[in-house]
Amino acid sequence: MTTTSKNKDNQNIQTVNYQYIEQLLDRYWKCETTLEEEQILRSFFSQVDVPASLKPYATLFAYEATQQHETTLGSDFEQRIMDAIESETDKQQAADIKHIQPLKFTWSHRLAPLLKAAAVVAVVITAGNISERTLQTNSVGIADDDMTANDTYIMKEDISAKIHIIDQNKSEAMACTDSIQNQNGAGTSSPTPLDD
Amino acid sequence: MNNISFKNDIMPLTERLFRLAMRIVQNREEAEDIVQDTLMKLWSQQAEWADIQNIETYTLTMCRNLALDRLEKKERQNLTLNEAIHDQADNAPAPDDQLISRQQHDLARQLIDQLPEKQRTTVQLRDIEGMTYQEIADVMGITVADVKVNLFRGRQKLRESFAATIR
Known part of the structure; x- marks a missing residue:
């Protein structure tokens, strides 16, 4: 070729x-x-x-x-970034330590469980008293409500019987009084005149 | 993703993070600050590393969000972007002379930087970082279709701009 x-x-x-x-x-x-x-x-x-x-x-x-292969940032740029990150991390850690404060136990914090227990006991006792009183009131109420007309009638009969007995005793007592007066009247009907 | 090592998995991403931040805020000092903020934020979230599916997209997302925050603040302060571009051009490192001259390098950078944020970010992530459409969508929090739309518009503008510079 x-x-x-x-x-x-x-x-x-x-x-x-x-x-x-x-x-x-x-x-x-x-x-x-x-x-x-x-x-x-x-x-x-x-x-x-x-x-x-x-x-x-x-x-x-x-x-x-x-442009694809161009490196325009200086070699110190990476170091600058790493330094900035390190500084930022230190700041963050310092801030974290500052934020962690020791736990403070005040008297109110320490007594809180005890106070809670006392409050619960007080509530239970109060509730018990209230319920007991309510039951007593209800039992009396039930007795009043349950008295029927028959019970009233029996009570009236009983009272009438007692009144009757009282009347009988009264009439006997009256009779007795009358007889005593009669006896006394016979003795005084011919009194002896008094001598002057 | 488990067992993430800050030094082995995250630190190697610093250049990519810097390039993305630089593309968004277009100021070297600010881009460096953004990368540092991203890495510090990531460090403070160590407890959540185990839940991260893709550390690369996660880190880039964080970096983009921080960069956008800065950009928004800067816009609120009415700082002109042109000033930032001018400053950055002076400080930009010299490119490989065998492939591209300094003048060409600056021209390409400026033309990309002139694109709207979403378009220049998609161009950055696709054409410079070599990421898939799905990865770009994850980083930008948009759909794959939206990524393609932004990339298409960005490339079309670049095509026109480069064609115009040669005429």
């Missing part, structure tokens, strides 16, 4: 490559390219020889390619 034919082959390969790049570029503007294809474009435009037709966009892709 001669030198001229080799050059022609290279030119053909380059033409095919440029056509492919132009197609990729066309799809790139339409957002139809994959990440890999976009990387191919950046690699292509990062090379020195770019055809005139594609030259306008070389700056953009070459800029993007350099």
